[in-house]
Amino acid sequence: MLSQFFLQNLHFAVNILAAMVFSWCFxxxxxxxxxxxRMDEALKFLGFLFLTVSFVIHAVHLESTITEQIINELAYERILITTxxxxxxxxxxxxxxxPSLSHPHKNKEQRIKDKVQSRNGELQGVSGALMISMFGAQIPGYVAASMFFPLAGVSVALLYLYKSTYGLEFHLRRVAYAFFILSLFELISLRELFIGNSNVSxxxxxxxxxxxxTLEHLTLFIGVLIxxxxxxxxxxKRLQTQLYIFFSLAILFIFVISTLSFTWLLLGNVQKEAENQLETSVKVLEYALDTRKSELLSDAQVFAQDAKVTDAISADQKPQLANLASEYLLTKKLSFLTVVNENGQVVARGEEPERIGDSLSSNTLIKRSLLSESNFSVMxxxxxxxxxxxxxASAPVKKDxxxxxAVWVxxxxxxxxxxGIYKATGLNASIYGEDKISATSLVGEDGSSRRVGVIESNSEIKEQVLGKGEGFTGTTNFLNTPYFVSYLPLKDLDNTPVGMLSVGKPQVTILATAGRSIQGSFIVAGILWLLAILPSYLISSYISKQLK
Known part of the structure; x- marks a missing residue:
């Protein structure tokens, strides 16, 4: 989750930096x-202003699809295409x-010829861009229109390159290179069209x-850097513009740091709340097991105190005991019910009536029941x-x-x-036998198979829970998916860990929970930065006039 947090904020920072550079060009x-x-200069500064707004809009758009966007997706697409x-x-x-500047050493006739050729070349470039955009406008949807972003960018790059190679405008060559790289960025950004592809690779x-x-944002950063x-x-070269740059950089730095700090604190609080919820939920799972233990102990005691059972054990009537055990097992929906005599020898089994005669005298629960104790445990x-x-659970059978x-159920x-735990809490729960999943609410990609048998590979969790017998709350990877998890040990009658209880929540759900707040902070920062352009201009103009 921290990596997604960092990369999401990196997306915001790089695009806001691009918007600032375009605002400087504006x-x-x-x-x-x-x-x-002049009209051409007016169109140019308006063009850079449009690009400034475009990259601010792109900056506040969350890169993840796990959360609902504050800005309507259709509105976002239309604004982005337009700007x-x-x-x-x-x-x-x-x-x-x-007008393009011609080389002074060329004769007048050659200059006229080159001027005509330059006009034709520029006309072809612009008409190509216009045809591309008009064609894109005929095709509905952001998918079709976004395909023309790299073509429009490379058209601007070619026109700047033509300006820099014709006459004396060599200083524009760097601008041409920058727009070539930006057009490459636009080309790589078409990856968004394949996010819904069914091919996993x-x-x-x-x-x-x-x-x-990563390559897309690196390309954008290099382009805006140039x-x-x-x-x-x-x-x-001018004091007023120096002041403007200082103010805009300072404002950008303050907004980015404020946004990063806010999102960091927000995610930290949401993560802490999620961990607290998981700790509560795993205790609910533990309580459900404890409740089941108490119910089993009561069932064992009721069966052990049945007069028919005590009489059958005293008279060694194994067939009657088998019938009583089978009926009680079905009534209480037990997995097993075993009756032993005072020596620990099995005299009846409800689940397998024919399997009797073996000894369970080494079983800890039965040992204690033969010593007149009632207990429950996990095995x-x-x-x-x-x-x-x-x-x-087990209970002693007494007569006089x-x-x-003893009875063992x-x-x-x-x-x-x-x-049942999943329906009650909405969280995925798992029960481990030692370090292997024995039962889980997690299902496979087919929607029906369970992740039974998966081994817990996190050594820290195994050491903390199975080794020390203590709880663990933190992060782990389950089948290559990052999860927030909380574990508690399952202990037997001797207080030895024999398994684990676990509840978990995918880390992406935390980002989804905080997503709208994060995007809200991005939007506020972007709007405030745009609004700060005019005060920066007015303040820098005022200071420069006072110093003259």
């Missing part, structure tokens, strides 16, 4: 327009309208926070896929205040038991 061309009042394509197109049109490659996502270095060198038996965990035998904690 400032530069707006300053030029104030001096010349991104509109920004690229306005810049391209302004470059077409702007394609999904893993295109998913948020995966390798393509563009920022270019515009930075021009803005530092683990080897099963097919994993150990079977039983809750059992003398112990003549038990039930297996199966999937139905943990399903």
């Amino acid at each position: 400032w530069l061309y707006f300053d030029v327009w104030l001096a010349r009042k 991104r394509l509109g920004g690229y197109l306005l810049i391209a049109i302004s470059l077409f309208l702007e 394609v999904f893993k490659l295109a998913a948020p926070f995966a390798s393509l996502w 563009l920022g270095k270019w515009v930075f060198s021009y803005l530092l 683990s038996r080897d099963g097919v896929l994993a150990p079977d965990v039983f809750v059992s 205040n003398e112990v003549i035998g 038990g039930v297996v904690t199966d999937n139905a038991f943990v399903d």
